[in-house]
Amino acid sequence: MLSVDSQMSEDNLRQVIDTLPTLVWCTRPDGSTEFLNKRWHDYTGCSPEESRVHGWQPTVHPEDLPRVVAKGQELLASGQPGEVEGRIRRHDGVFRWFLLRVEPLRDETGKIVRWYGVQTDIDDLKQIEEKLREEDRELRRITDAIPQTIVVVDTSGVPIYANQAMLDYAGLSAEDILTSGFRERFSHPDGLEKLKEQRAAGLSRGLPFELEHRARRKDGEYRWCLVRFNPFRDEMGRVVRWYATGTDIDDRVKAEERTRNENQVLREQIDRDSMFEDIVGSSEALRKVLRQVAKVASSDSTVLILGETGTGKELIARAIHKRSKRASRAFIGVNCAAIPPSLIASELFGYEKGAFTGATQRRLGRFESASGGTLFLDEVGDLPLDIQIALLRVLQEREIQRVGGNTAISVDVRVLAATHRDLDVLVADGKFREDLLYRLNVVPIVVPSLRERADDLPLLVEYFITRFGKNAGKTFRAIDDKTLNLFRAYGWPGNVRELQNVIERAVILSEGDICAVDETWLKRPSSHTAASPAFALSGVLHKREKEMIEAALAASNGRVSGPTGAATKLGIPTKTLDSKIGRLGINKYQFRASGTEPFA
Ligand SMILES: Nc1ncnc2c1ncn2[C@@H]1O[C@H](COP(=O)(O)OP(=O)(O)OP(=O)(O)O)[C@@H](O)[C@H]1O
Known part of the structure; x- marks a missing residue:
């Protein structure tokens, strides 16, 4: 039995609860309704009389009632607080969503003496939620219609959604995509670690990025895919999601690979045809050179290749490059004698836009083009002195400066140089810098003459x-x-x-x-021929031949053809005599008698 005081306070309490702008009620320990506040009656339009007869149940949406009742029974049985959502009918017949929260009230022995319930209108929230869900469904419908694969990932890269194209491509279910280990199953094991690193680095930067990987199609075939990651930001500018769109680029990659292989084959073919690798010969003199090539190839040192013209200096330079660790990179050759002196600097070091009239845009020089590879400076003895200074600096600093530029650009280039000239003589004549000669001459190779x-x-x-x-x-x-x-x-x-x-x-x-x-x-035999007896003989023969032709020309007044011409006198065809005259450097005009007709 409650005391008068407690009865008083109970009435006060009810009064307070009645005036609360919230739907509140209380039940007895067995769950039977004891009290529904005024606000509840006002809201539902259900009078105290009606609720006494029919209870609160008619105010709950019939679809929700079984669930609400079941939850109530569950709470009664457990004695624990709890909540359930349900639609409650307003006095005007409109149902709105409410959160029904129930708490037990216990006495000092812990026995439940009452249950208090509060109903909070969450209809607006529910509608927003529903709208979001609808938007989400709409987005899915749209993304599902896109033939490109799309995976939405959270900020740490964990997939939270994949579109239909993605599921179809991978032959996986939405759940498969969401379970951990999806990447491992989807990406080729080779390069998976690198891929993870690239993705993590991209996500941490917060800017759009791309990566390529081999994705496992549902038929088990791994195909190259280009994945573009685009961040989605909230109104504060924070990244909240990433949209990863994938495109199958396998055909393109394979085509590129084919072209690369074909190019490789073509390059090899060209190499073979140009005999770059075919250094023919088995003489000891050549073998000695090839032994030197094998020795210097692996080092990065500058090599100066000396030898007469046409002895194969470029062939040797290419052989060094091909046997070096730079073999897969460029071999760039520059014939220093073939470039006008005024253009050599820009040819070797490049130029900046506006460096000179006509420099409409920046151009890289041979040093930069050869980056990572080998630069072959042919006829280095012909370089103008100012370029020799610049070259010396490049060889020392490993840096170049473009013409018209003022920043030093570091270059990783191995320099091979060649000349048929005697550089010592050029140095003595002041035409070649001695310090550059020392720099170039780190490893000299002398290619023997034929x-x-x-x-x-x-x-x-x-x-x-x-x-x-x-x-x-x-x-x-x-x-x-x-x-x-x-x-x-x-x-x-x-x-x-x-x-x-x-x-x-x-x-x-x-x-x-x-x-x-x-x-x-x-x-004509060169001056070298005097050195060997064989060539000495040929020199004598040439001299004799020249004398005979000159005599015949003199006897025929410089006339070559015709019955009285020198050819007939010598008993050889006119054409043969003509070419001999050219080869032996004979001036046939000196034998022409004045007043005679022009001859053949
Ligand atoms: N040992 C060799 N075997 C096959 N071909 C060779 C050999 N030596 C030179 N050649 C060929 O001779 C030609 C001249 O060779 P290369 O251009 O390398 O000579 P070089 O010494 O650089 O000439 P230059 O001093 O005029 O620049 C090239 O076509 C090259 O393939």
């Missing part, structure tokens, strides 16, 4: 005949003995290049299966 490796002649001849024969679609059984003897006697001032040219001509002009060379094709 005279010094006469043993290689048969091999080279055979090699060039086969090569040019193949190009011309001709096969030769042999080279005639006369030609070989001629070659052996000749001084080859143009070295292998000259031999190559002579054979190319012979191959084109020879009929049948014997390749023959006309001796008139060979240049």
